[in-house]
Amino acid sequence: MVTENVHPESVVAQALGWIDEKTRAINPPIHVSSTYLRDEDNQYRSGRVYMRDHNPAFEQAEAVINELESGHQTMLFASGMAAATAVFQGLRPGDHVLAPKVMYWSLRNWLTGFASDWGLDVELIDMTDVAAVAAALRPGVTKLVWVETPANPLWTVTDIAATAALVHEAGALLAVDSTTATPVLTKPIEFGADLVMHSATKYLNGHSDLTAETVTTRADNEHWQRVRAVRAQIGGTLGSFESWLLVRGLRTLYLRVRAASSTALQIAEHFDGHPLVTEVLYPGLATSHGHEVAKRQMADGFGGMLSIRTAGGEAAAIAVAANTKLWKRATSLGGVESLIEHRASVEGSTSPVPLDLLRLSAGIEHVGDLIADLEQALAKAHE
Ligand SMILES: *Cc1c(COP(=O)(O)O)cnc(C)c1O
DSSP states (O other), rough: OOOOOHHOOOOOGGGGGOOOOTTSSSSSSOOOOSSSOOOOTSSSTTTTTTTTTTHHHHHHHHHHHHHHHSSSSEEESSHHHHHHHHHHHOOOOOOOEEEESSHHHHHHHIIIIIITTTOEEEEETTTHHHHHHHHHOOOEEEEEEEEEETTTTTTTOOOOHHHHHHHTTTTTTEEEEOOOHHHHHHHHGGTTTEEEETTTTTTTSSSSSSSOOEEEEEOOOOOOHHHHHHHHHHHHHHHHHHHHHHHHHHHTTHHHHHHHHHHHHHHHHTTTOOOOOOEEETTTTSSSHHHHHHHOOOSSOOSSSSEEEEETTHHHHHHHHOOSEEEEEEEEEOOSSSSSEEEHHHHOOTOOOTEEEEEEEESSSSHHHHHHHHHHHHHHHHH
């Protein structure tokens, strides 16, 4: 497909315009072979040997994401955690890494537990404070800085460009978990990131029916080759059917993300100042921490994720979630259906998440229905 002079919406809708040469099908076949024929002279000219690392089903999804992120190369993994941990496993024992205090909980848990036990020197800092990043970087020792923006579940914002400049000065790599922003709203490589991660489980697929992740690199380097080796050797690769589903989900990415962003903003504005809501956390609110930076690095909206803190503390928050009818009480985010979750119940006592916080993932339902459902649930929780 000609990708010059067409907008990313067009690239995505046609998944790069791929056509099957043999059948002229406009949707790809699902390849299921675990192994590939070797040439008579003992070569593998197809470039494919064995499915753990070589699967044509990966290639279209990788190519579409790589195009959207303007990367050098993109790799698909079987889940967000498989990819994120591969990025850290590409480092060496003793390497110093910085990660945010507020970030996706399962990865924070793995970093402070498993990764630290295996010899990574993990330091959690306030990643919204550029001065704190500057103070924590150890030139030559710090190898990777991990940023998530907007970050789960407080939706705090990190200035990617300012952080990238500091990280590069110290000789380290900047990795951005851009799951919430998606390439529709932010392209971290344009702001200086070296690696961009998406839990494709969320918005990229958008239908809550698979787990997957993509990692895109700005350039080839030794660390990237090690991450590739981790995928091939540890085998956190996606199945063929899931890869096919991901391409199908991706085609509607722009429509879904714009709808969810618009809905999230309307919900945030509606409940900001509401008598039963003590705080709305959303980077799209002009009063929110990080709004100015978000305006600079997010185009076209502030994403579909927000959190509310309820009057009446933890019990009231749990009661609100219990009383919603349209909003589904479930973990995860970025699907077409709206989800609500009491995060403290998931994250436990070492988490920075307030006890009265409910995380909301706006889907693509009618915004009036979503607001009415929250209104009745809030009222019921305070009866
Ligand atoms: C869900 C999520 C992950 C992990 O992805 P999985 O596909 O669930 O393993 C990482 N980062 C963020 C921001 C997420 O929302």
